[in-house]
Amino acid sequence: MQTKITRIQRNQPEFLEIHCHTVNDEVREIIAFVKSRQGQLTGTADDRLYEIAVSDIFYIESVDNKGFIYTKEKVYETRQKLYELEEILKEKHFLRVSKSTLLNLMKVNAIKPALNSRFIAVLYSGEQVVISRKYVSELRKALKGDH
């Protein structure tokens, strides 16, 4: 796919236009990346495509190489990889808390101690997410504002 960038005047709205033969996975990935940069993620649920506001996401989990976005009411599947989402969302207070989970710190109600050097994050939805021992120092940094 070729790329073309055209500079526009400041008073004109920025937009991205894709010219393609078919809307395939590659195109969908590009769209998802651009939207995620704007504070939105794309996910599927019940065979429908949804735009999910980042502020509505509680956590993102990877299970068997599939990504799942958890909001208060729904779970969406995403094609984006966890490490990609981690990179995109780190400015928005999302933190890797285990090998397979990315947690939105703004949705955490409390942190509780757990056995085997872990902690438990209790979310405003009532769900609990495990914070692995390995990521506790990252959490400490993030809460101190060093992240």
Added chain:
Amino acid sequence: MTFREFILSRVQLFFFLVTLILAASAILGGILMPEKELHYYHLFSPFIIAGLCTLPSCVTYFRREPTLKQYIFRLVTQFLLTEGVVMLLISPPDNIGDNRMLFYFLLGGAVLIIYVLATLMMWYQKYLQSRQFTQQLKKLQASEN
């Protein structure tokens, strides 16, 4: 927990054990051998015993995330090793007579109490840390909203 944090927590455990061993020595000594006179070199005993009793806690260090079963198994191993170390280190006094079993029973009980107190102390420390995390989290959320 990083290796550095683990070592720091072991140092804390060491000094906590020193304190508890001193208390246990005073209580048990007062009951079993109230007339016994101690020398200055006996003051090193709590440090030596605490040092040797801290060593078994190294079995609780994991490079990878342990499962709950593995974690409990290691805690039990640590306790048994600690009991073994203490039993080997401390022998009953000569004049104890037929009370050898009672001596070892009391010693084993004292180790158990110290172990439970040390575990509770570690748990309380973790509880305080989680409370601190929650407070910092609330501050972060308030500043963002």
